[in-house]
Amino acid sequence: MPIRRDIGSWAFALNRLTAIGLTxxxxxxxxxxxxxxxxxxxxxxxxxxxxxxxxxLGEWAVVAAAxxxxxxxxxxxxxxxxxxxxxxxxxxxxxxxxxxxxILVFTAKMY
Amino acid sequence: xxxxxxxxxxxxxxxENTWLWLIKIVTGPLLLIVLGLHLTVNHYMGSTATGxxxxxxxxxxxxxxxxxxxxxxxLVTVVTHSLLGLRGILLDMNPSxxxxxxxxxxxxxxxxxxxxxxxxxxxxxxxxxx
Numbered sequence: 001m002p003i004r005r006d007i008g009s010w011a012f013a014l015n016r017l018t019a020i021g022l023t024x025x026x027x028x029x030x031x032x033x034x035x036x037x038x039x040x041x042x043x044x045x046x047x048x049x050x051x052x053x054x055x056x057l058g059e060w061a062v063v064a065a066a067x068x069x070x071x072x073x074x075x076x077x078x079x080x081x082x083x084x085x086x087x088x089x090x091x092x093x094x095x096x097x098x099x100x101x102x103i104l105v106f107t108a109k110m111y
Numbered sequence: 112x113x114x115x116x117x118x119x120x121x122x123x124x125x126x127e128n129t130w131l132w133l134i135k136i137v138t139g140p141l142l143l144i145v146l147g148l149h150l151t152v153n154h155y156m157g158s159t160a161t162g163x164x165x166x167x168x169x170x171x172x173x174x175x176x177x178x179x180x181x182x183x184x185x186l187v188t189v190v191t192h193s194l195l196g197l198r199g200i201l202l203d204m205n206p207s208x209x210x211x212x213x214x215x216x217x218x219x220x221x222x223x224x225x226x227x228x229x230x231x232x233x234x235x236x237x238x239x240x241x
Contacts, residue, residue, distance in 0.1 A: 016200060023193040030229055037235045040166035047164055066146065073139045080122055080136065 011072060011092050018069035025062050060110060064103045071095040124202045126211065131195055138192040145185045170240045179233040186229040194218045 035042040049055050075091045078084050084091045123132035152172070154162035163169050173179055201214055 019193070019196050019200065023197055026189060026193055027225070030225060030232075033232060034228075036166065036169060037232060037239075043166040043169070063150075070139075070143045070146075074143075077136055077139060 007089055007092060011075075011088075014068060015072050015076065018065040018072070021065050022062070022069060025065075056110070060107065063106055067099050067102050067106070068096070071099045124199060126202050127199060131198075135192060135195040135199065138188050138195075142185075142188050142192055145181065145188060148181065149185055170236060173233070173237040174240045176237075179237045182233050183230050186233070187226055190222050190225050190229075194222045 032046065035046050050059070072092070072095060075084075075088070075095050078091065079088055123129050152163070163172055198215065198218055202211070206214065
C-alpha cells in the first residue's frame with residue numbers, strides 16, 4: 001500500500017478499493033441471479049427491493065466504482081505500455097474528469 | 112506520481128506471471144465493452160422503461176442464442192479479470208511461496224466454480240422459454 005499520500009498514492013488506492021468492492025459485488029450478483037432459476041415469484045419479489053433507496057444507492061455506488069475503476073484502468077494500461085509515463089498526473093486528472101462527467105450523467109438518469 | 116505507485120503500474124509484480132498479467136490487462140478493456148453492452152441491454156430493453164425488470168422479460172431476452180453466449184463471455188472475462196486482480200493485490204502483501212500456491216489454487220477453484228455455475232444459470236434461463 002502507498003505510504004506517501006500524493007496523487008499517485010490516491011490513484012493506487014482508488015484502483016484497489018474499487019477492485020475489491022466490485023469483486024464482492026460480482027459474486028453477490030451471481031448468487032442473487034440464481035433466483036431467476038427459481039421462477040417468477042422468487043425473482044420479481046427480489047427485484048421489488050431495488051425500489052429501496054439504500055439498495056438504489058448501492059447500485060449507484062457499483063456503477064460509479066465501475067466507471068472509476070475502468071477509466072483508471074485505461075490509464076494504467078497506457079502507462080504500462082510506455083504511453084504518457086511522464087504525464088501520469090495529467091492523465092489521471094483527465095480520466096477522472098471524464099469519470100466524474102459520466103457519473104453525473106448516470107446520476108441524473110437514475111434519480 | 113509517487114515511485115511506489117508508478118512502479119506498481121509499470122508491469123507484472125514480482126511473482127506475477129507475465130502471461131497472467133497480460134490476460135488481466137487484455138480483459139480490462141474487453142470488460143468495458145461487454146459491461147457497457149450488458150448494462151445498456153439490461154436497463155434500456157424490456158417491457159418497462161427501466162429495462163429487464165421482470166422474470167418474463169429476462170426469459171424472453173435469453174431466447175436469442177447470441178444473448179447467453181455474450182453473457183457467458185462476459186462472465187468468463189469478468190471472473191478472470193477480478194480474480195487475477197485479487198491475486199495481484201495479495202501479491203502486494205509479499206506472501207510466501209507456499210501461501211501464494213494455496214491462494215492461487217483457491218482462486219482457481221473459485222473461478223472455475225463461478226464460471227460453471229454462471230454457465231449453468233445462463234443455459235437454464237434460456238431453457239425456461241422453450
